[in-house]
Amino acid sequence: MAANSAAIDPAALTAELVRFPSVTPRDAGAIAHLAHALERVGFACEMLEFAEPGTEKVLNLYARLGKSGRNLCFAGHTDVVPPGNAANWSVDPFAGSVKDGVLIGRGAADMKSAIACFAAATERFVASRGPEFGGSISLLITGDEEAVAINGTRKVLEFLAKRGEKLDASIVGEPTSRKELGDMIKIGRRGSLNGTLTAFGVQGHTAYPHFADNAAHRLVRMLDALTREPIDQGSAQFEPSNLQVATIDIGNPAANIIPDRAKAVFNVRFNDRWTGTTMESWVRERLDRVDGKYELKIQVSGESFLVPRGEVSDKLSRAIEAVTGRKPALSTGGGTSDARFIQRYCPVAEFGLVGETAHKVNERVSINDIEALTKIYSSFLELYFAGR
Ligand SMILES: [Zn+2]
Numbered sequence: 001m002a003a004n005s006a007a008i009d010p011a012a013l014t015a016e017l018v019r020f021p022s023v024t025p026r027d028a029g030a031i032a033h034l035a036h037a038l039e040r041v042g043f044a045c046e047m048l049e050f051a052e053p054g055t056e057k058v059l060n061l062y063a064r065l066g067k068s069g070r071n072l073c074f075a076g077h078t079d080v081v082p083p084g085n086a087a088n089w090s091v092d093p094f095a096g097s098v099k100d101g102v103l104i105g106r107g108a109a110d111m112k113s114a115i116a117c118f119a120a121a122t123e124r125f126v127a128s129r130g131p132e133f134g135g136s137i138s139l140l141i142t143g144d145e146e147a148v149a150i151n152g153t154r155k156v157l158e159f160l161a162k163r164g165e166k167l168d169a170s171i172v173g174e175p176t177s178r179k180e181l182g183d184m185i186k187i188g189r190r191g192s193l194n195g196t197l198t199a200f201g202v203q204g205h206t207a208y209p210h211f212a213d214n215a216a217h218r219l220v221r222m223l224d225a226l227t228r229e230p231i232d233q234g235s236a237q238f239e240p241s242n243l244q245v246a247t248i249d250i251g252n253p254a255a256n257i258i259p260d261r262a263k264a265v266f267n268v269r270f271n272d273r274w275t276g277t278t279m280e281s282w283v284r285e286r287l288d289r290v291d292g293k294y295e296l297k298i299q300v301s302g303e304s305f306l307v308p309r310g311e312v313s314d315k316l317s318r319a320i321e322a323v324t325g326r327k328p329a330l331s332t333g334g335g336t337s338d339a340r341f342i343q344r345y346c347p348v349a350e351f352g353l354v355g356e357t358a359h360k361v362n363e364r365v366s367i368n369d370i371e372a373l374t375k376i377y378s379s380f381l382e383l384y385f386a387g388r
Contacts, residue, residue, distance in 0.1 A: 008037060008123050010374045011103060011367045013116035015096030017078065018105035024079040024147040025056040031078055031143060034115060038063045038139065041123045042131060048159060050151040058144040058151035062160065065122065069135030070168040072384055074118040074377075075153060075342055077145030080107035081359050088361045101367045108365045110358035114173025115141060117370060121377035125385075135385045138167070145338055153338040157345055169312045169384070170348040171377070172339045175355030176331075181369045182324035182376070186350040187313050188237060188306035188332035189340060193268040193279050193298060197222060200293040203260035212258040216250055218292045219262035223248070225286040226266065237306055238271030238332050241279075271332075276300030302336040305343050311384075313349045319380040320351070323372055351376075 020030035035045040043063040051057030064071070083093035083106045091097040093106040103113070122137050144152030160167070176186045199219035204212025223245055231241040248264045270279045280298045287294055307313070313330060320328050328351070342348045353373055357363045 007127075008041070008116070008120040010113070010116040010120040011098070011370045013037060013119060014108065014113040014365075014370060015098060015103060015105070017112035017116060018096040018103070018107050019094055020078075021094045022078050022080055022107070022143060023082050025058045025144055025151070027059040027078070027143045030112075031059050031061045031141060034078065034119070034141060035061055035063065037119055041065065041119065042126065043139070048156055050155040052150050055148065055150055058142070060143060060152055060156050061141040062138065062156055063141075064136055064138040065126070066131070066133070066136035070385075071136040071138055071166060072381070073138045073140055073167040073170045073342075073346075074173060075140045075170055075338060075348075076111050076115045076118070076173040077142045077152070077338065078107075078112060078115065079143045079146050080110070080112075081146050084361060090362055093363075098367065102364050103367060103370070104362055104364045106363055108363050109175045109353055109355055110363070111173050111175055111352055113365050113370050114175070114352040114373065115139070117374040118173060118377050120374045121381060124374070124378045125381040129385070133385050137381065142338065149338065154341045157341055161345070167342070167346045169346055170339075170342045171312070171316065171380070172337060172342065172348060172350040173352040174337050174339075174350045175352040175358055176334075176350050177352065177354040178356070179354065180324075180326065181354055181372055182320040182326040182328055184331050185313060185316060185320070185328045186332065186334065186337075186339070187309070187330045188272070189302065189304065189334070189336050190238060190241070190269045190271055190332065191274065191276060191279070191304035192301045192336050193270065193276055194301065195266045195268070195283060196263065196297040197266070197287070198261055198263045198295045200295070201258070201260050201262075204258045206256045206258055209258060213292070214258045215262040216259050218290065218294070219248065219264055221290045222287050222294065223264055223266075225290050226283065231268070231282065232271065232273050235271050235273055238304070241268065241270040241274060243268045270304055272304045272306055274304065276303055302340045305340055306332060307343055307347055307349065310347050312347045315383040316349050316351055316380055319376045319383060322379055323375045
């Protein structure tokens with residue numbers, strides 16, 4: 001760890017954060033370590049612990065520098081997905097190893113690096129502009145993004161709103177770049193709906209099908225009704241909505257029994273033509289056309305949203321172009337993120353490192369990219385607080 005007077009080295013801080021095995025919902029010391037680094041930059045840090053009944057408690061951090069002016073909030077998560085079989089990794093996934101200019105480890109891309117970059121960027125910005133830059137910079141860091149996201153960003157936002165603390169704009173540091181740093185910003189996300197479908201029938205002997213009613217056949221017809229035609233053709237800013245069957249389960253141990261129930265789970269990623277409710281109606285309408293009894297349980301984990309182009313996405317694009325020479329695409333593809341909660345409070349855009357290896361074995365980022373991302377975030381701060 002750097003001495004008190006030394007500036008934050010974003011690659012070193014990333015490696016330090018990777019060494020805390022903060023697999024959701026465990027924090028393992030990651031947030032306290034980050035808070036310590038932020039306090040040295042001048043942030044006031046608040047640890048916020050939340051635990052909905054029936055869930056494991058989660059540690060979150062809200063750090064703020066400055067008391068007045070517009071509050072620009074950087075949002076991210078220190079929790080990571082499990083490494084899987086560590087033997088498949090070329091290094092210990094929690095060692096924070098650097099080899100040939102590449103940092104390998106769980107959370108290297110998604111997204112401990114972006115948090116370290118933002119901390120370093122703020123330090124550089126404040127060093128050049130002085131602490132009286134006419135605004136406030138905050139970090140909202142959660143330990144509950146990768147799993148259920150109940151005790152994380154959503155709760156912190158509610159807590160801040162309740163005490164009258166306003167966010168004016170936000171950047172989420174998810175690894176949105178596709179192939180090269182700076183090629184993509186996300187300005188919205190598709191919604192996500194999970195369906196658990198059980199088709200019912202009457203059990204019987206396969207030799208006497210007229211005395212039975214095959215639930216497996218019914219389920220196949222129902223899944224066909226859901227997948228036969230495209231849901232839509234997409235919209236101005238979104239890809240077409242898409243339904244994928246994830247699993248089909250009957251668990252029938254005998255070849256001569258007609259099953260009386262058959263279950264499938266599917267996931268729909270839907271665009272801004274739909275809400276979770278209208279998407280559910282679309283599904284039920286198609287199932288109702290198939291004869292027979294079924295049960296459908298729906299869980300909507302996020303609605304689709306789009307943040308119209310504006311100051312945040314424009315200034316972020318300018319900062320990216322200045323550092324990398326690339327003009328980022330403004331995309332709404334991919335999975336959901338905590339931006340879905342933040343967009344209810346203020347304009348938000350997501351931008352971070354190349355996410356190709358996120359959640360994979362040997363998750364990695366380039367040290368050069370970590371430095372470049374720090375420059376992008378600090379030039380964004382310059383643009384956002386220019387002349388204030
Ligand atoms: Zn992430």
